Amino acid sequence: MSLIVRKPGILTTVQDLGRFGSRRFGINPNGTMDKAAVRAINVALGNDENAAVLEMHFPAPEIEFDLETAFGISGADFGAELDGGPIRNWSTAQAPKGTVLKFRKKALGSRAYLAVRNGLDIEPWLGSRSTNLLANAGGFGRQLAAGDVVQCRESRIDSPISIGPSFSAGYTAVPALRILPSGEYGLLTALSEQVFLSERFTLTNDSNRMGFRLKGPELHLVENKTLVSSAASFGTIQLLPDGQMIILMADHQTAGGYPRIGNIISADLPIAGQLGPGDRVTFKVVSVMEAENALAEFERELSFLKMGVRLKRDVHA
Numbered sequence: 001m002s003l004i005v006r007k008p009g010i011l012t013t014v015q016d017l018g019r020f021g022s023r024r025f026g027i028n029p030n031g032t033m034d035k036a037a038v039r040a041i042n043v044a045l046g047n048d049e050n051a052a053v054l055e056m057h058f059p060a061p062e063i064e065f066d067l068e069t070a071f072g073i074s075g076a077d078f079g080a081e082l083d084g085g086p087i088r089n090w091s092t093a094q095a096p097k098g099t100v101l102k103f104r105k106k107a108l109g110s111r112a113y114l115a116v117r118n119g120l121d122i123e124p125w126l127g128s129r130s131t132n133l134l135a136n137a138g139g140f141g142r143q144l145a146a147g148d149v150v151q152c153r154e155s156r157i158d159s160p161i162s163i164g165p166s167f168s169a170g171y172t173a174v175p176a177l178r179i180l181p182s183g184e185y186g187l188l189t190a191l192s193e194q195v196f197l198s199e200r201f202t203l204t205n206d207s208n209r210m211g212f213r214l215k216g217p218e219l220h221l222v223e224n225k226t227l228v229s230s231a232a233s234f235g236t237i238q239l240l241p242d243g244q245m246i247i248l249m250a251d252h253q254t255a256g257g258y259p260r261i262g263n264i265i266s267a268d269l270p271i272a273g274q275l276g277p278g279d280r281v282t283f284k285v286v287s288v289m290e291a292e293n294a295l296a297e298f299e300r301e302l303s304f305l306k307m308g309v310r311l312k313r314d315v316h317a
Contacts, residue, residue, distance in 0.1 A: 003065060003066075005146055011143050015139070016052045018030055018130055019132070032053065041074035044091070047119050066097065072093070072115045075111050076171075077108045077109060078107070081103070082095060083100060090163040109274040116153075124138075161312065175281055178265045180262065180291055182261055182263050200216065201282075203281070210248070214281070218243030232252055234252060238259065247264065247272060267298050
């Protein structure tokens with residue numbers, strides 16, 4: 001059984017939760033930009049949370065199901081339709097053989113996810129099915145093209161599952177992203193620190209899966225220092241020589257020498273991952289305890305979803 005790509009859309013790639021254990025070799029982790037959306041829809045389908053999915057941007061692809069397939073959609077709302085009938089976002093559904101999935105209108109968010117029951121049948125590379133566009137490896141080694149066939153198994157679900165709104169509650173074009181101060185935060189001038197925490201910064205068109213380039217008031221350090229390159233991570237905020245910032249995203253480099261002024265907390269990375277050019281952000285410094293509590297709250301919500309899916313399956317068993 002397979003998914004046939006009739007139209008590829010903009011930057012449609014195979015992704016999972018990322019490639020870990022290879023950064024010491026200079027291989028970036030990749031993976032989905034919104035891991036919360038992917039974990040949730042995989043749980044709703046009864047999959048392993050790390051099952052491979054399609055990450056889609058708008059205009060999104062047209063996908064034909066060549067056999068009956070249980071699938072789910074999460075993340076950005078792109079107005080999904082199956083043979084012209086609306087498909088609810090953040091839910092699972094059944095696609096009969098020969099039906100075509102299309103996305104008509106971008107309503108909220110920048111990245112949507114298509115998951116199928118049992119996951120996409122993709123050969124892993126270095127322990128992950130995520131696409132590494134720089135290395136042309138993992139997934140299809142590239143973005144999908146018209147005519148590509150993505151293998152998966154025939155599948156059914158007894159009844160659809162809808163995911164509660166808590167998983168997308170933070171989606172907005174102007175989120176307040178919570179951060180932890182990073183290595184060089186203390187080197188900001190007093191005025192720059194005030195600006196950083198009070199002004200809005202806009203994502204520019206020079207933004208992609210490697211990083212989001214921001215435009216706003218210039219920030220400055222107390223003194224310009226030559227820094228030794230150090231480890232970088234998803235959510236690291238770097239200050240560039242021109243006084244502007246960049247947020248490192250899923251395809252980020254493994255190390256960098258620009259000053260690191262903060263890291264977006266794990267619970268807010270999915271919100272950041274749904275931003276696109278023209279969206280604006282503000283930043284708020286929080287404590288490690290607040291960051292840990294926010295992540296624990298998400299894990300509790302995911303546990304409740306797992307319990308609900310399990311109970312619903314038991315009822316239909």
